[in-house]
Amino acid sequence: MTIRMLRLISQHVFFFILTFSGRLGISLGPSLPCLSCPYVTGCGGVCYLRMLQSPMGGLGMNLAVLFTQRGLQALAAFGLFVVLVALFGQSWCGWTCPFGLLQDYAARLRNKLRIREAILSDRAMFTIKIFKCIFFVYLLIIPVLITLGLAHSDLTLPYCAICPVKLIMPLITGDPTYLNLDFTNSVLLTESVVLIVFSGLVLVGMFFKTRFFCLICPMSLLISLFRPIFLLRLIKEPAACLGCGNCRRVCPTTIDKSAPLSNDLKLSTKHIDAVRGFAKSCQGCFNCAQCCSTEGSLGIKFGPKVIFRASRSYAAKLLKRKSFH
Amino acid sequence: MPSNIPQAPSNAILRLQARRDKISQLAANEIKTKIESLKARPDYKIEYSYFLDLLSAPLASRLAAINKPAVAFLCQVAPLELIEAHGLHPYRLFGGHHASERLSAPNLPAVMCPMLRSLLGHLMTLDLGGDDSFKALIIPTMCDWTVKFDSLSNLCGLKLPKVHLMDPSRVKNSPQAPKRWLGETSSLNKFLESLSGRKIGPRELSRAIETYQEAYLGFSQLIDLKRKLRLPQIWFSVIASSFYLDTVQNWTKAVKGLLAALCLKDKIETNDGHNKKSQNVFLAGSPIFFPNFKMLDLLEEAGLMVVIDDLCSSERLLPGPVFITDHSFYGLLTALSQRYHLGCLCPTFADHHHAVNKFTNIFINPIFKGIIFHVLKGCHLFDLKSLAVEPNVKELGIKFLRVETDYAKEDANTLLTRLEAFGSSLGVA
CATH class of the missing domain: 3.30.70 (Alpha-Beta Plaits)
Incomplete structure (x- = not known):
């Protein structure tokens, strides 16, 4: 068996586990270093980015709760995330990420249709990758601003609100819940508009460029920060x-x-x-x-x-x- | 007076014709003698006869049997798959006859690449203007001699078919180089379109790539057998030299048959080349073409076994695996152009540290003890490369011998003495 074959098996097994196994009562916890989206009904694990943005687990956590049970849970989740990343490094993206598999299928479809892959210049690649940093800073800073009372409280889970995975993965499982505009207030309306537009762009992007979303994925950046301990x-x-x-x-x-x-x-x-x-x-x-x-x-x-x-x-x-x- | 009365050829033309016939006869004898000596070897197997038959048949009849118009090319960087995809047969022009040199030599510079001198002489015997052996000639301008091939042909009185030149961006590390070579490959595609009269799409190119990858698989297994000393270099070179003389499918089929026969033999005899045998050497440098196997014969005579080589006429015959992730026509063309250009270890490229790596790679070092660097007189690129390689390999404790020669047999005894002395330094009994 080739490594490529092993990887394909791993991707499909993890896709099934992370997307559907919650329905069987299996959950791999909230510390996964891949885009296992909690907005998918019955998902089998949760992407660590969600924990990082939540008031209970990220930089927005009130210092008063740091040494309470909640705080220790958050630290344990972070510890588990670090251990998982240290064990398998960036292979979480290539071997387990359900959204990664979806992107691979988009590339496969493009190849079947013999459509040319978009070639991005080094400069364009660099520009696109800047978004990865912007998203990462955004998801770390907004919770802090909320805690400090400087941002609207509806901006909780700021990155999840605009993450294309939130819209696309539930759609794959037949759930169109997030494919609508939220008119509750201007913040939520803006987030839902950004979500739909961003998802559309990513869908087009991943068809024309293999693993397009990975170029802007903040999880990939977070994992890469631990490179020295892989x-x-x-x-x-x-x-x-x-x-x-x-x-x-x-x-x-x-x-x-x-x-x-x-x-x-x-x-x-x-x-x-x-x-x-x-x-x-x-x-x-x-x-x-x-x-x-x-x-x-x-x-x-x-x-x-x-x-x-x-x-x-x-x-x-x-x-x-x-x-x- | 009517002008259509045939005139008697002048004495000069008659003399030239007689000389051509004589040289053709000598070249044919050279091939015949070589084939007979190969057949007389104790390790000759009936499966080799296919390859020997290809080499012994006259070129024109061989190409006619392929039933596809042939397109000749000079160097290994022209993507064969692209030619094949257009329904044409790629044929690499090479000269290995010492006899043919005598025909072209009076018209050419005294110090010149013997391979091209022999090739020009060989083409003179073929009377290119008279028959339709090749539809066109593709010349990747890899060295000064190939840049001037057209002029040299004129000096020899040759009338070449349509010539297409390719400029091989000699600074591979430059970010522009792959783009430029892709441009060259695209213009080759256009040239081939004008020859074949049809446009090809990704499916045709993909099929051609698969065909050549299939051939590479067989070829790769032959390399494995050579590494394990189960296939002598001389037979390996015979197989490689015959590559262009039949359709790639037939050649691959014959290689598979040979592999089956050799592997059957392996079950009885096991001889593993990985055991650091002292006679194992790495042969590098200028290409060695059939029937001029002088160097290979001398190596065998000196008791040295070639387990690995870096010759574009041998192990570098095919560029290696082409992995593709973009299946559009552009993607396929890009993959091909990069594989042929970036993967080429010819010393023509300015930044040849990758080529030096091949000699110093510690993962292949254990299977050989010394390097024989073969330089054809007049081939300054390989001469320069040998100078770049020598200090690096000596630093690693690998013995190095540079051998400068040509197609003539006169220096054979001197060379043999040097090779035997080199063998002694490696510990060959």
């Missing part, structure tokens, strides 16, 4: 790379791992982590390592142990199975 990580041996560019082509976020780290001919026989490989938008899908046909150029490491190393024979195995074709 146990599961990508490794690169720069002195083995032949620069064929396969890794860049199969990367959903087009990170170039074949780019030289330096232009001199100084050779390193020591494994080093490819700084570019751990770019904030990495999905941890390991497509790059699998498709690399140069012996040992890319690999996967769990803790101190190398669990996979790129090779010509593995790449040939993928070809034989017509993966990536």
Whole structure:
């Protein structure tokens, strides 16, 4: 079995668990490092971003409750989130995120129709990624402002209110609840308008650009902040790379791992982590390592142990199975 | 007087014709002798006969048997899949006959790439103006000799078919390079459209890519066998040299048949090349084309086994796996153009640290003990590359031997002595 096949299985299993298993009484808790949306009826776990925005778990938490049971629960949730992220790193995005799978299907549909993928220039990519930071700051700051009485109380869960996952995932399960405008007051009306417009843009974006939403997803940014403690990580041996560019082509976020780290001919026989490989938008899908046909150029490491190393024979195995074709 | 009375050819033309015939005969003998010597080898198997038959047949008849118009090309960076998708047969022009050099040499510079000199001589014997062997010639301008190939052909009195030049953006690390090469690939596509008279879509290109990937799979298995010393380099080169002489489907089928036969043999004999045997070497440098296997013969004679090579005529024959995530025509074209351009380890590129990595990769180092760098006289690119590689590999404790030669047999004894001495330094008994 190839890593790609394992990943596909994992994505589908997690999609089922995180979207439907709540109906069977299974819940994986509120600390998940992926977009498991609580607005889906019967979801099997909750995205940690929700906890981070809530008055009970994020920066908006009143200091008075920090050492109460509620505060400890919030800390425990954060601790669990950190442990989960440390264990599997950015692979949460590539291997478990239900919305990620949905985006992969959108890309598959585009490929079936032989429609060209949108190519974003480096500048455009950079501009888009700024939104990721804006959303992240927005979801951290607004709860604080609410606590301080400087923002409208209806802005609770500010990011969830405009997150396209809130609208699209329930729709996938046949629930159109959030596909309407909320005329209760101007704040909620604005949020519902932004939600619908943003969701529409994301739907179009994810069809024309593989994993478009991941470029602006604040969860991906939050996970990437813990990069130094990841146990599961990508490794690169720069002195083995032949620069064929396969890794860049199969990367959903087009990170170039074949780019030289330096232009001199100084050779390193020591494994080093490819700084570019751990770019904030990495999905941890390991497509790059699998498709690399140069012996040992890319690999996967769990803790101190190398669990996979790129090779010509593995790449040939993928070809034989017509993966990536 | 009516002008349509055929005139008797002048003496000069007759002399040239006689010379051509003589050289053709010599070249044919060269092939015949080589084929016979290959068939006489103790490791000859009946499955090799398909490849030998392809190499022994006259080129014109071979290409005619393919039943598709052929498009010739000079270097390995022209995407074969694109030519195939247009219903044309890609044929790589190469010269491996020492005899043919004698025909073109009087018209060419004294110090010149022997491969191209031989090729030009070979083309002179084919009488290109008279038959329709190739519909067009694609020249990726990889070195000075290929840039001037058209002029050199004129010097030899050759009338080439339509020529399409490709500029290979020699600074690969520049952000503009992939775009420029994509532009070159797109214009090649337009050129091929004008030849084939039809436009192709993503389906045709996708099918062609799959066909070549299938061939690569077989080829990759052959490389595996070579690594394990189960397939000698000389046979590997025979198989690689015959690649363009039949449809890729037939060639792949024959390779699969050969693999089945070799793997059957493996069940009886096991000989693993990964055990750091002292005779294992890495062969790099200028390409080696059939029937000029002088270097390969000498290596065998010196007791050295090639387990890995970096020759564009051998292991780099096919660019490797092409993984695609964008299945539109543009996406396929981009994937192809990048694979052929970025993945190319030819020393023509300015930033060749990636090419040096191939020699120093610690993950392939354990299977060889020394590097033989083959430089054809006049091929300054590989000459320069050898200078860049040498200090890096010596730093890692790998033995390095640079061998400069040409197609002539005169230096064979000297070379053999050097190779044997190199073998002794590796510990070959």
